[in-house]
Amino acid sequence: MAEVDRVSQVTNNRFLNYYELNTTDRIGNHKKYYMCSRRESAEKLDLMTGADRPDGVVMFALYGEDGDRVVLVHQYRYPLGAYIYELPAGLVEDGERVDEAALREMREETGLEFHPVLSDSGYERPFYSSAGMTDESCCMVFGTAGGTISQSGLEDTEQLDVVLADRQEAARILREENVAANCAFMLMNFISSADPLAFLHQRAGEGQL
Known part of the structure; x- marks a missing residue:
């Protein structure tokens, strides 16, 4: 099953930030994945909180x-x-x-x-x-x-x-x-x-x- 193992915040901007994800894909391979978010910290990302708060x-x-x-x-x-x-x-x-x-x-x-x-x-x-x-x-x-x-x-x-x-x-x-x-x-x-x-x-x- 695909999952996110660790999240690292790359930037610290006011409106948009860049995050690096350490992931495991569906067959067990470990890969990097990259995403942007309007959340100001990794702890507030939807993948961490399970919430869907409108931006x-x-x-x-x-x-x-x-x-x-x-x-x-x-x-x-x-x-x-x-x-x-x-x-x-x-x-x-x-x-x-x-x-x-x-x-x-x-x-x-x-x-x-x-x-x-x-x-x-x-x-x-x-x-x-x-x-x-x-x-x-x-x-x-x-x-x-x-x-x-x-x-x-x-x-x-x-x-x-x-x-x-x-x-x-x-x-x-x-x-x-x-x-x-x-x-x-x-x-x-x-x-x-x-x-x-x-x-x-x-x-x-x-x-x-």
Whole structure:
């Protein structure tokens, strides 16, 4: 059975750290494995605690009286050296509830006011973003947004444009642009459904509420 034998912390940074794992694979071979985490110490890694505490929050928000546009950000990302379309998102601060983080991050990134829609908790629990290289997990919060776009709340490290995409533009983005995976899946739902939030009225995996 594969297992982790020892964990060594390589870096000590504020937002992201690099860890070296001594592992045993399924046939008994000993190997090195490397991962990144937003946890500040090895003792707090999910593989050590067994917990899944959300690092971040992602917002899927419909915009307009008819909910016929979706709020996106077109953001420059250093690892790509290019822009990519994403859903608005950010980190959950210590002691902050996920819904509080969603409202704060939407306002800071876009200037818009976010109005979450209540849903079954199965849709909003933390999910891992890329388990092959990190234990980062995020919650997705669904709802609507209103107000006027503003970038006054952006940090110096953030370079992005806010996009209110209709279905035609969403389809073009999927065909032609760099798109984050969670954003791509939600855009597919957006362009294929008359009510992209309809699934929230069902209990996850159990049919109607």
